[in-house]
Amino acid sequence: MSGYRFDSIDKLVNTQDGFISRELFVDSDIYKAELEKIFTRAWLMVGHESLVPNPGDFYTSRMGEESVILCRDKAGIIHVFLNSCRHRGMKVCRYESGNTSLFTCPYHSWTYTTDGRLQGVPLYKSLYDGVLDREANSLVSVAKLANYKGTIWATWDPEAPDFLTYLGDAKIHLDQALDCRDGREGGSEVIGVHKWIFPANWKFASENFLGDTYHNPSHRSVDLIGIGPSAASGKKGRRDDELAVAQHVWVSFPVGHGVHSAIQPEQNQYVESFLDNPVLEEYFRHCYEERKRRLGDGARLLPFVGTIFPNTSYHGRQPRGLCAWHPHSPTSTEAWRFFLVDKDAPQEVKDYLRHYYMRYSGPAGMTEQDDLENWLYATSASMGTVARRYPFNYQQSLGAYTSDHPLGGDVSLQVTEQIARGYYNGWAAFMRNASWDEITGGDRKGAARHAAE
Amino acid sequence: MTITSAEAPAPVETPAPLARNADYYRLKADVEDFLYMEADLLDERRFKDWLNLLAEDIVYFMPIRRNVKFGQHAERENTKLGVGISWFDEDKWTLTKRVEQILTGVHYAEEPLSRVCHMVSNVQVVGVRPDAPTGEEVEVRSRFLVYQNRVEYETYFFVGKRYDTLRRTANGFKVARREIILDQNILLAKNLTIFF
Amino acid sequence: MINMLDLKPGDRLQLREGEFAQVVANMEDGMWVEVRTLETATAEPDPSEEPQLCHAQDIVRLLTPAG
Ligand code: FES
Ligand SMILES: [Fe+2]
Numbered sequence: 069m070s071g072y073r074f075d076s077i078d079k080l081v082n083t084q085d086g087f088i089s090r091e092l093f094v095d096s097d098i099y100k101a102e103l104e105k106i107f108t109r110a111w112l113m114v115g116h117e118s119l120v121p122n123p124g125d126f127y128t129s130r131m132g133e134e135s136v137i138l139c140r141d142k143a144g145i146i147h148v149f150l151n152s153c154r155h156r157g158m159k160v161c162r163y164e165s166g167n168t169s170l171f172t173c174p175y176h177s178w179t180y181t182t183d184g185r186l187q188g189v190p191l192y193k194s195l196y197d198g199v200l201d202r203e204a205n206s207l208v209s210v211a212k213l214a215n216y217k218g219t220i221w222a223t224w225d226p227e228a229p230d231f232l233t234y235l236g237d238a239k240i241h242l243d244q245a246l247d248c249r250d251g252r253e254g255g256s257e258v259i260g261v262h263k264w265i266f267p268a269n270w271k272f273a274s275e276n277f278l279g280d281t282y283h284n285p286s287h288r289s290v291d292l293i294g295i296g297p298s299a300a301s302g303k304k305g306r307r308d309d310e311l312a313v314a315q316h317v318w319v320s321f322p323v324g325h326g327v328h329s330a331i332q333p334e335q336n337q338y339v340e341s342f343l344d345n346p347v348l349e350e351y352f353r354h355c356y357e358e359r360k361r362r363l364g365d366g367a368r369l370l371p372f373v374g375t376i377f378p379n380t381s382y383h384g385r386q387p388r389g390l391c392a393w394h395p396h397s398p399t400s401t402e403a404w405r406f407f408l409v410d411k412d413a414p415q416e417v418k419d420y421l422r423h424y425y426m427r428y429s430g431p432a433g434m435t436e437q438d439d440l441e442n443w444l445y446a447t448s449a450s451m452g453t454v455a456r457r458y459p460f461n462y463q464q465s466l467g468a469y470t471s472d473h474p475l476g477g478d479v480s481l482q483v484t485e486q487i488a489r490g491y492y493n494g495w496a497a498f499m500r501n502a503s504w505d506e507i508t509g510g511d512r513k514g515a516a517r518h519a520a521e
Numbered sequence: 522m523t524i525t526s527a528e529a530p531a532p533v534e535t536p537a538p539l540a541r542n543a544d545y546y547r548l549k550a551d552v553e554d555f556l557y558m559e560a561d562l563l564d565e566r567r568f569k570d571w572l573n574l575l576a577e578d579i580v581y582f583m584p585i586r587r588n589v590k591f592g593q594h595a596e597r598e599n600t601k602l603g604v605g606i607s608w609f610d611e612d613k614w615t616l617t618k619r620v621e622q623i624l625t626g627v628h629y630a631e632e633p634l635s636r637v638c639h640m641v642s643n644v645q646v647v648g649v650r651p652d653a654p655t656g657e658e659v660e661v662r663s664r665f666l667v668y669q670n671r672v673e674y675e676t677y678f679f680v681g682k683r684y685d686t687l688r689r690t691a692n693g694f695k696v697a698r699r700e701i702i703l704d705q706n707i708l709l710a711k712n713l714t715i716f717f
Numbered sequence: 718m719i720n721m722l723d724l725k726p727g728d729r730l731q732l733r734e735g736e737f738a739q740v741v742a743n744m745e746d747g748m749w750v751e752v753r754t755l756e757t758a759t760a761e762p763d764p765s766e767e768p769q770l771c772h773a774q775d776i777v778r779l780l781t782p783a784g
Binding site: 162163164165166259260261262263264265266267268286288289290292293294295299300402407419422423425426427431432434437438440441442444445 | 589
Binding site: 168169170172177179187188190191 | 744746747748749770772773774775
């Protein structure tokens with residue numbers, strides 16, 4: 069479609085009135101611009117340190133459309149490299165994971181050490197001596213890398229703010245997903261990854277995980293039959309009941325991050341949630357009390373879901389996990405879904421939770437299958453010439469939020485599309501090459517000036 | 522069992538080949554009949570009847586296949602039962618839930634229902650354990666090609682191998698164990714809503 | 718032609734240009750091994766010498782296996 073021009077970003081994204089053009093979800097020019105303007109600038113989640121525990125361990129991952137190697141070098145330092153040889157671009161690593169001391173290119177055998185340096189060049193003396201600068205031909209490295217509580221994030225932009233600045237006030241929500249169930253910081257591990265490809269625009273998934281609570285009816289089938297941790301004991305629904313008495317909050321942050329969390333009442337008590345397994349019930353009760361003891365009033369904040377702009381999502385309760393929605397084309401997405409669990413949880417707990425995860429999440433998950441169906445047909449039914457003339461409606465709970473709340477950001481106490489509107493405001497800022505200061509909310513005047521223009 | 526070559530691990534120890542006598546061919550024919558009948562039930566969407574073919578203690582497992590270096594296939598190519606995350610790691614309860622979900626009529630990933638066709642071939646009986654504690658068990662290998670077509674244009678082919686343990690009961694064979702080896706790495710389908 | 722995956726530390730190699738080397742480590746990428754150079758086919762390597770990468774196509778033949 070040639071109907072789109074970059075000077076009209078604001079016509080595509082009208083969060084004031086609550087309309088977002090369908091072009092964002094189907095147009096190939098917009099898609100190409102996203103790869104350039106969003107995926108080469110934003111912080112992207114590449115993986116987890118538990119995937120590369122030992123020196124020489126590697127795990128191939130993705131950033132945007134491109135393959136990257138997450139690697140722990142022989143000295144123990146974690147790197148992320150573009151998975152493409154500096155000579156003719158051959159993919160230097162086609163294994164998913166392993167341990168190595170060299171990445172040897174299959175094409176002409178250039179070989180790179182685990183810190184990315186070009187170490188071996190066949191016939192170097194006779195063909196390259198004095199000409200080839202090895203240093204300058206290392207594997208292309210990301211500009212910045214952050215290990216945040218075990219999750220590995222990277223950006224190609226040397227100007228990008230550090231990861232915590234990028235995260236802003238979304239931090240404490242992501243923390244609830246990454247920290248131990250008993251309140252200790254970090255301590256999680258990834259013990260399995262689902263990877264699959266589906267024909268929908270990547271933003272459907274990212275947006276859904278911001279906290280699209282409104283799509284609950286699409287999961288009616290699984291709620292009717294009950295697959296939660298108390299299902300065999302007769303409870304319907306697909307999850308535990310731990311948020312049953314909490315005040316839910318939907319928060320939109322600068323950059324475009326959005327979360328759906330919950331705040332428990334002051335006199336918060338553990339809610340029985342794992343009736344099918346006494347070991348789990350006991351374990352989670354224990355974690356609950358420990359967490360309360362450690363965090364005090366802070367323990368009232370519980371996570372549900374969230375998306376860190378642009379394409380990293382988390383499910384912070386059970387079944388707990390991280391998602392990377394990798395763009396593959398305007399209308400296809402490669403999903404990577406990481407199962408996350410406390411490293412030192414008892415084996416029976418890990419086993420129970422991974423089974424729960426498998427029946428709930430991913431392409432074989434009874435809950436998420438219905439999400440995928442929706443994302444696919446929402447994409448395909450938006451491709452038509454006529455369909456594209458009619459923007460999506462984002463008017464839900466328009467204006468019903470406060471920017472004056474201890475959680476920071478724009479906080480809604482009711483189901484809302486404010487988090488989606490915030491997400492697309494962030495999207496628009498990236499797409500018009502806004503400064504980092506404006507993107508991260510430091511330059512509110514700049515944003516206001518833009519809005520006034 | 523130590524395998525140093527790149528051969529994929531068989532889920533069960535392969536016993537010496539059975540003698541090709543009349544008993545073998547009779548058994549093989551019975552097994553084939555069973556597998557074809559099972560495929561019919563699935564393709565005719567008789568999901569509850571299909572559940573009746575599964576033993577109460579069924580293990581139904583589909584590993585994720587990974588790209589690993591030469592020589593590491595036995596060790597690392599397939600995710601393992603009991604460890605980490607796989608495509609399916611089911612018992613009778615979860616398989617029953619999956620059927621119940623389809624039968625709600627509002628499981629949108631299967632509403633409207635897909636058209637599914639199971640092709641089963643290369644059937645081999647590789648072992649018989651007449652004295653298994655729960656009755657005679659037969660180890661069967663086969664290949665599958667499962668075609669799925671949804672709504673209008675959405676079409677998937679799933680191709681791979683199955684390693685089954687069939688248990689003989691008073692009501693015919695029951696599937697006691699099924700390992701499904703799907704020949705894909707990144708799953709090339711948006712969902713796995715069908716049974717294998 | 719030798720399969721590099723078969724080389725073991727201690728194996729002696731005859732290289733192009735009449736050079737010799739001894740395998741120090743095989744990283745099993747099938748293309749490169751780490752070696753120390755040898756003065757002659759039967760000489761002992763200088764253990765203080767930093768091992769260097771040797772590519773498959775620089776190897777003429779395998780001399781004596783380490784035994
Ligand atoms: S493309 Fe890698 S060595 Fe030539
Ligand atoms: Fe959902």
